[in-house]
Amino acid sequence: MRISSNWLREYFATPLPSDEQLIEDLCQSGTEATLERDTDNADKMWYKSVVVATIVDTTQHPDAKSLQVCQVVVGGSNKKTIVCGGHNARTGIKVALAPVGSKLPDNITIKKTTIRGVESQGMLCSACELKLGDDHDAIIELSADAEVGNLVADHLKLAKSAVIDCEILPNRGDCLSVLGIVRELAALYNTSFTSPTTNAAQPMHDEKPSVTVMDSAACPLYSATLITVDMTRKTPDWMQERLQASNVACHNLVVDITNYVMLELGQPLHAFDASCVTGTIKVGWAEAGTTVTLLNNKTITLDADVLTIADQKGVIGLAGIMGSLNSSCTQNTQSIILESALFMPQAVAGRARRYGLQTDAATRFERGIDAQGVIRAAEYACALLVSLAGGKVGETLVTRADRHIPIPATITVDAHYVNQVLGTNYNLEALRALLIRLQFTCQNKGQYLVVTPPSYRWDINIKEDITEEILRLEGVGSITTQKFAIPVSLTATEDRSYFYSRISKWLTQNFYEAINYSFLDEQSTSHFCEQKPLKLQNPIAPTQAAMRTSILPSLLYNIQHNRARGFTQELRLFETAPVYHGTLETLTQTQMVAGIVAAGKLQDWQQPSRCDFFWMKQQIHSLLSAVPLTKINWTPAERRYLHPSKSASVRVQKTPIGYIGFLHPSISTAFDIKEEIILFELYLDTIYQLQIKEKRGHYKKISNQPIAQRDFAFIADCALPFAQLRSYIRRYAGEDVRAIRLFDVYQGKPLATGKKSLAVRLEWQNASRSLAESEIEIWSHAIIDGVAKHGIAIRDK
């Protein structure tokens, strides 16, 4: 909320500190405030530098007919030489001097210059140069009484009051007015203030409206006054200036006065055109489905939980939010019904937002207004209407239900408690003195204070609130900091977050980490999960409407983005993030990591492409052994987004923990990606659980006995998985086999079509003795005979 600084200052007999200090002190007490001066505007910067000067001598410029060389005095005997082209420059006149360094409108900075051989130490300004008028041939002539050396802007009274822009916290509705900020300042500076006198105007006629409040819990206090007004009168300049300073648009005298009173006292008022109100005014809940066209020309359909003001014919306003168009005051209005009421927060809150109508009135009622200020505001407005609008006021009709008017809480607090929370050392008297500055009533009761806040402080209900007030008033700076130590507790298992972070760090050997939003378009999720994703009711855009069921589509978008930016090399990205499955009832959030390699167009001069199935397989194996996890199995993937034959599922024993493989070309097409993509995804939650159970640090004794080697070339059907061959070999190779290493895979001539050769080196080693050649021979034969039963032959030998 923006307030003219002068308006605030009017309240105080003793002068307040500078505007800069005011905003600093407001910040320290919880009201973030910034200062706006018109000199912040580039076109008005000169207000701070252009001064009144007198010309004491002029001579013709020796080298230019149209120029004069003026001697000017700015105070004292110090003369300046100024070269001036204004035809009216002459000895004796007071002029506006822009000294060297001044900033003038249109980004002009005055510099010391030499004009045709004569040095000029500034500039005498024309009206046009200061944007004060159109005249650019003549320099400004100031009145004779202008004091030499003073700022021209001060002499011309150009500068407007500074505006203080306060950001009011949501619990401090009481600060949404000039009076509210004045109360804060008075408490901060421990000083008193005077409110403008508001004597109730004497009724000048005896007409009064008739009002029925249907739900007095929603509206415990409603006042209505019938006033005739003269709409031909204009809003006075001073009022317009203050309204504008607060960014409130001026409409007509009546509306301006109601806004002015709201700004000053915090009580929203509404003026109905009396000729448009028929019969009794009813304050009650809307009939669902009723439509009403509001002041802003917007027609809305009401829900049953909206409190309305209605007359015989229908709704004439949304209580505490906005009036209707057909009952509003116009230039033709002759009499008004002025409404000043207390609408309870629960009767207003949320409705304005629902209809997109966050008005000043709604903001105040939602936060709670001062019940004790309702009638006072009506009286103040009446007085202004009488004096400014030639108003003739009638008797104010007040409908009130005292039992529903909120009463401030009574709070018992002691110094021990306050000190315990704040880490301070106050005694009861010190607390009392601080609270009294805030207009709280305090009664001593033994070691306790019984505190009652004023009626406008809706936010003070419990002793913690009192503690906060102490902190606010004294400033957090007054509290001496203390160190506190946490007793360390040690755990045997790695925290989940450290585990995830360890996996991420491992992956950074070869991948860059991406972070994507958890939501994207529904279409792209459908490629990766048959289940429907969870959908947001109110997404920002359809492209951010569905919760991710997989990280992969986001990474594909990242590839798209980088390619569109002209990055042609291989791209390797991963992301660690939750994905969301199920319906709202069966929802699961699973932590996953997914990675992707996009081949790109430009190959590194030496590094082979990582867009390779076995490179990726090696990555995953290596990652899992670092976890550590052993007993890794690979089985077919059967995922429709993966290449049907170049993909696999990775398992720990039988538990699936993830997938690797090339992206299915149809998905590449769907994402408009024209390069090979290989990817992996791993279920981190499952892996975390499995690795807890994994036995660690189990040492197996190393044998010093010689290692026997023998190479075999097996010829098998192309379809035979190596894992199958290896399991046959293991079955027949005896218990001393220590390694089965594949060192070559070959297809082609002289092999028959559909056959492949697998070259394998076997190593045997016994724990305690040398193996005899004959033993190796026996095992070798056993292998050859054994695999032959499965249709596998030996190439040579």
Next chain:
Amino acid sequence: MLTLAQADSYQKEAQKQIAATSSKAQLLQAQSQFIGKKSALQNTIAAIATLSPADKRTHGAIWHKILHAIEAACEAQHRLLDACILDQNLRANAIDYTLPVEQATGGLHPVTKTKERIEAIFAKVGFLVESGLDIETEYYNFTALNIPLHHSARAMHDTFYFNNDVLLRTHTSPVQIHILENQAPPIHIICSGRVYRCDSDATHTPMFHQVEGLVVEVAGRVSFAHLKGLLTDFLRAFFALELPVRFRPSYFPFTEPSVEVDMGCVLCKQKGCRVCGHTGWLEVLGAGMVHPNVLQGAGLDPEAYQGLAFGLGVERFCMLYYGIDDIRTLYDNNIHLLQQFHAC
């Protein structure tokens, strides 16, 4: 045949010529010339047998000494030439060590790096790192945090909803409630994660990250003065600077008293710049003493326990730490941005 008078000059000449050889062939030739079978020296040594016993001894000693010296010189020159040849061979296959390799092959996202830096600082003083769920209910996101329906504070959060009850958490604070429900004090945790608000412009993304801290202790053990100390230390540790830090009273429904924490602008050293809005201060943390309603809601007696809580936006710290000026660039995942951040 050499005379004794020639002995010295023969040896010197031999050593000089051997040392002057630059190839194996030259060396072998010099070797044969000075100590070969037909060399003057060998002839002289062969003739020693014809001398008198006394001369045999003296001449034998002299000529054999010379022979050994020349042999040693040959051997040394052989080693030298071998080394030269090896060196030449090695140099012949030089690599261009200026050929490029990938400077880095991967890295962490700056937001993750920031999050981990924050977590590490708190973990060092004994905070445990917890995690929570992104999809929450109204109860945990608002009600249990003392933000009842229609409370104006809900207007501060532009919430993404799935239905009237289920939503994307707008802050990490629901984790406080889950922890309070499941763990007994003393509690010292921090929790980080994704949070969501319907907001998207130059300074807001609809998803961002928060770190939340919660301490709950027996009443009297932890006060606002501790909160002030902890957060001041944290900011100075994170930025590795003796920053000015100030606390301003503020309002959060789940803490009372509540404060916002400002630190001196790290970009302009408090001289005033665009980032700090020319105030010299940056608002970086929200904090306060846990509201009694929050403790009570989780079944703790607010007379018996007291706590402090704080929260921060990871992106803000990230941007200030690395000097990133537009939050949206963080989620483009442009490789040119990612390549600027290292793995550890």
